[in-house]
Amino acid sequence: MPNTGIKHMSKYSVLVVGMGKRGMHHATAFNANPRFQVTGICDIDAKRLSEAASKLGNPQTGTDAAALAKATRPDVFCFCTLPHLRTPFIQAAIEGGSRLIAFEKPVALTSAELFTIRDLLKQSGVKAVVSHQHRYGPHYQKVKEIIQSGALGRVHTVYGTATGWMTHMLSHLLDYTCWFNQYTPAQWVMGQAAGGVKFADNHPSPDYITGFVQFANGVRGIYECGAGAPDQPEVGKWWGKNRMGAQGTEGFAEVLTNGGWRAVTKSGGYQSVDGAMNYDRDMPPYIQEMADWLDNKQVHQCNFEHACLGAEIMLGMQRSAAQGGQIALPLTTGADEQALLKARVAGQSVLVSCEQNRAEFGLTGA
Numbered sequence: 001m002p003n004t005g006i007k008h009m010s011k012y013s014v015l016v017v018g019m020g021k022r023g024m025h026h027a028t029a030f031n032a033n034p035r036f037q038v039t040g041i042c043d044i045d046a047k048r049l050s051e052a053a054s055k056l057g058n059p060q061t062g063t064d065a066a067a068l069a070k071a072t073r074p075d076v077f078c079f080c081t082l083p084h085l086r087t088p089f090i091q092a093a094i095e096g097g098s099r100l101i102a103f104e105k106p107v108a109l110t111s112a113e114l115f116t117i118r119d120l121l122k123q124s125g126v127k128a129v130v131s132h133q134h135r136y137g138p139h140y141q142k143v144k145e146i147i148q149s150g151a152l153g154r155v156h157t158v159y160g161t162a163t164g165w166m167t168h169m170l171s172h173l174l175d176y177t178c179w180f181n182q183y184t185p186a187q188w189v190m191g192q193a194a195g196g197v198k199f200a201d202n203h204p205s206p207d208y209i210t211g212f213v214q215f216a217n218g219v220r221g222i223y224e225c226g227a228g229a230p231d232q233p234e235v236g237k238w239w240g241k242n243r244m245g246a247q248g249t250e251g252f253a254e255v256l257t258n259g260g261w262r263a264v265t266k267s268g269g270y271q272s273v274d275g276a277m278n279y280d281r282d283m284p285p286y287i288q289e290m291a292d293w294l295d296n297k298q299v300h301q302c303n304f305e306h307a308c309l310g311a312e313i314m315l316g317m318q319r320s321a322a323q324g325g326q327i328a329l330p331l332t333t334g335a336d337e338q339a340l341l342k343a344r345v346a347g348q349s350v351l352v353s354c355e356q357n358r359a360e361f362g363l364t365g366a
C-alpha cells in the first residue's frame with residue numbers, strides 16, 4: 001500500500017533497509033515504540049520484502065533504498081545490510097532528508113570509507129548511531145557500574161576477547177571496553193594477524209587478530225578476536241564466548257556475552273551472576289534513545305563519534321598487522337585496510353586455540 005509519508009502526530013517515520021535478521025529486529029522494535037512508525041522497508045530480495053511487509057503493518061516497499069528515501073522522506077533512515085555497503089546508504093539518507101541514520105556495526109571496513117562517512121555526516125549535520133546494543137544487557141550494565149563506582153581502584157587495563165571473527169565481533173569488543181574507559185581516545189595501537197580463510201566471508205576478516213592499545217589516560221587495551229582467541233568453556237554458545245572487562249589495582253570486573261558477569265573487588269569479594277545477551281531486551285532502550293536524541297533531550301550513547309573511537313582502533317590494529325610497527329591515532333590518512341591485510345595473510349594457516357574454533361573456521365581435517 002502506498003504510504004504518503006505523512007507523519008503520525010508525534011511519531012518519527014522510519015525507513016528500514018535490509019530485511020534480514022537485524023533489519024527485522026530494528027523494524028519490529030521501532031514499531032513497538034510509540035514514538036516511531038516504520039513507513040518504508042527495502043530489500044533486494046522480493047520474497048523477503050513481502051514477508052516482512054505483512055509483519056510490519058504493510059509499509060511502503062521498494063528494492064531501491066535511495067528512491068524509497070526520496071519518496072517517503074523518513075525522519076530515520078536505518079540500514080542493516082552487510083558491511084561492504086555504507087557510503088551509498090549514508091548519501092541516500094542525507095538526500096532523503098533524514099534527521100538520524102541508524103546503522104549496523106562495523107562502522108566501516110576501511111579508514112578511507114570511515115573518513116568519507118564522517119565527512120558526509122559532518123557536512124550534513126545528520127545524527128548517526130551505530131548498533132552496539134549489547135550494552136543494555138543487565139550483565140553489561142553491572143560491569144560498567146562496578147568500574148564506574150571506583151570499586152576496582154585505579155583501572156589500568158581493559159580487555160576483550162572473542163572467538164568469532166573480526167568483522168563480526170571486534171567492533172563490539174572495542175566499543176564496550178571504550179565505554180568502560182569512558183570513551184577516552186586512544187593514542188596508538190599495535191597489532192598482529194594470521195590466517196586468510198575468513199577473507200572469503202561476507203564479514204571479511206583475518207582468521208585471528210590481536211592488538212595492544214594505549215589510551216590517553218594511560219589505560220592499556222588488550223584485544224584478541226578469532227580462531228586463536230581463548231575458548232571460554234563456561235559459555236556454551238560459540239558466538240557468546242566474548243569476554244570484556246577491566247582490571248584495576250583493587251580487582252577486576254568482566255562480562256561474558258552469554259555467560260553473565262563476575263567480579264572480584266577489595267570490598268565486595270567474589271561476585272558473579274548468570275546472564276545472556278538478548279536482542280528482545282536490548283533493542284527497546286537502543287531505539288528509545290534515538291527518540292530522546294531526535295527530541296534533543298539526550299545524545300544517544302551509541303552515537304557515531306563514540307563508535308568511531310573503536311573503529312579507528314580496529315582499523316589501526318589492521319594497519320599495524322599489515323605493515324608492522326605502532327600506528328598513531330587518530331588516523332590522519334585513509335587507507336584500504338582490507339586489501340592491505342588480505343595480502344598480508346593470504347595463504348597463511350591460522351593456529352587455533354580449541355577444537356571448536358577449528359570447525360568454525362572451516363579447518364576440520366586440515
Ligand SMILES: NC(=O)c1ccc[n+]([C@@H]2O[C@H](COP(=O)([O-])OP(=O)(O)OC[C@H]3O[C@@H](n4cnc5c(N)ncnc54)[C@H](O)[C@@H]3O)[C@@H](O)[C@H]2O)c1
Binds near residue numbers: 020042080105133
Ligand atoms: N548488533 C548486533 O548485535 C548484530 C548482530 C548480528 C549482525 N549484525 C550486523 O548487522 C548487519 C546485517 O546482518 P544480518 O545478520 O541482519 O544480515 P542478513 O544477511 O540476515 O540481512 C541482510 C539483508 O540485506 C539485504 N540487502 C543486501 N543488499 C541490499 C541492498 N543493496 N538494498 C537493500 N537490501 C539489501 C539482503 O537481501 C538481506 O535480506 C551486518 O553488518 C552484521 O554485522 C549486528
